[in-house]
Amino acid sequence: MQINQNKLKQRLILLSFVASILLTGLKFFAYYITSSNAILSDALESIINVIASGFAFYSIYLSAQPKDRNHPYGHGKIEFFSAGVEGALIIIASLFITYEAIQKLMDPQPIQNLARGSGFILFTILVNTAIGYKLIVEGKKANSLALIADGRHLLTDSVSSVVLVISVGLIILTGQVWIDSIASLLFGVFLAYNGYQLASKSVAGLMDAVDDVLLEKVVQTLRDNKKSDWIDVHNLRAQQYGSDLHIDCHLTLPYYWELQKVHETIHNFENVLKSSHAGETEVFVHADPCLYQCCYFCRIDDCPVRAHDFVTDIDWDAAKLVKNEKLYTDARIHIQD
Numbered sequence: 001m002q003i004n005q006n007k008l009k010q011r012l013i014l015l016s017f018v019a020s021i022l023l024t025g026l027k028f029f030a031y032y033i034t035s036s037n038a039i040l041s042d043a044l045e046s047i048i049n050v051i052a053s054g055f056a057f058y059s060i061y062l063s064a065q066p067k068d069r070n071h072p073y074g075h076g077k078i079e080f081f082s083a084g085v086e087g088a089l090i091i092i093a094s095l096f097i098t099y100e101a102i103q104k105l106m107d108p109q110p111i112q113n114l115a116r117g118s119g120f121i122l123f124t125i126l127v128n129t130a131i132g133y134k135l136i137v138e139g140k141k142a143n144s145l146a147l148i149a150d151g152r153h154l155l156t157d158s159v160s161s162v163v164l165v166i167s168v169g170l171i172i173l174t175g176q177v178w179i180d181s182i183a184s185l186l187f188g189v190f191l192a193y194n195g196y197q198l199a200s201k202s203v204a205g206l207m208d209a210v211d212d213v214l215l216e217k218v219v220q221t222l223r224d225n226k227k228s229d230w231i232d233v234h235n236l237r238a239q240q241y242g243s244d245l246h247i248d249c250h251l252t253l254p255y256y257w258e259l260q261k262v263h264e265t266i267h268n269f270e271n272v273l274k275s276s277h278a279g280e281t282e283v284f285v286h287a288d289p290c291l292y293q294c295c296y297f298c299r300i301d302d303c304p305v306r307a308h309d310f311v312t313d314i315d316w317d318a319a320k321l322v323k324n325e326k327l328y329t330d331a332r333i334h335i336q337d
Contacts, residue, residue: 006064017053023124034117041097041184052086076241083149084202090195098188105181128158221276228299236321255289
């Protein structure tokens with residue numbers, strides 16, 4: 001399953017790479033016959049598509065490699081780096097495009113064959129939209145930031161090309177050449193914003209920042225499959241590296257259980273988490289013995305050492321489960337209330 005998923009990711013990003021090369025050539029041809037600064041901006045931005053898709057292909061290839069002695073957690077983090085490089089390249093392209101737009105605004109140049117050039121751009125919009133949408137859909141299924149980043153980049157390219165076609169139409173209708181430079185200027189600002197978003201997400205992933213969506217998904221899985229002998233879960237950590245998911249937590253179990261039973265329960269606990277994720281999932285569970293305070297929210301009916309009657313259940317949510325302490329503190333507060 002994992003091998004097939006990696007092959008699919010590589011085929012999709014290769015499709016994006018080849019398409020980017022062909023469409024970039026088409027956009028430069030459109031610039032050649034029109035001399036439009038806005039079309040040139042779009043073509044220059046497409047060079048970034050080619051570079052980004054090439055790097056994304058390498059990052060997906062590398063992230064699919066098995067763990068080794070030097071990379072015991074796998075190679076999945078390369079996808080964060082890939083997205084960061086793509087974001088940085090987009091920002092650089094936006095600065096160049098903005099500079100060129102200001103130059104052409106101060107010294108306007110004649111534009112020609114706009115209708116014909118726009119026809120080529122319309123074709124690139126259709127192709128980029130179809131491939132970009134496919135990359136995002138499959139990237140979300142495979143939890144691949146590199147695929148999602150490349151797909152969003154292509155959709156961003158499509159949106160900017162739509163704006164470009166609109167500006168060309170306005171030039172044809174009004175004859176005002178300065179619209180070309182203004183459209184290019186707005187395009188540069190739009191690119192800078194999208195590049196910043198990609199770079200920020202990349203840095204967050206490389207710094208192991210909390211992914212609230214991922215964490216909520218893990219918590220929901222535990223909540224939906226909660227067993228009576230899972231007395232307490234705390235110190236929960238979840239990180240996604242490419243398609244690989246890493247989860248660490250503490251699981252509170254009855255202190256009088258034999259080691260074999262503890263091992264079996266932890267194994268079943270891990271399988272519940274693994275079954276909710278399509279990619280490779282690595283789970284590390286630290287077993288904690290229960291304390292007498294846990295009796296207030298422990299649901300084990302036949303417990304031979306129960307010190308208190310069951311009083312209340314504790315709703316498991318991300319805010320509680322990430323704490324580095326057992327949940328009996330929250331139970332005591334709830335009982336006092």
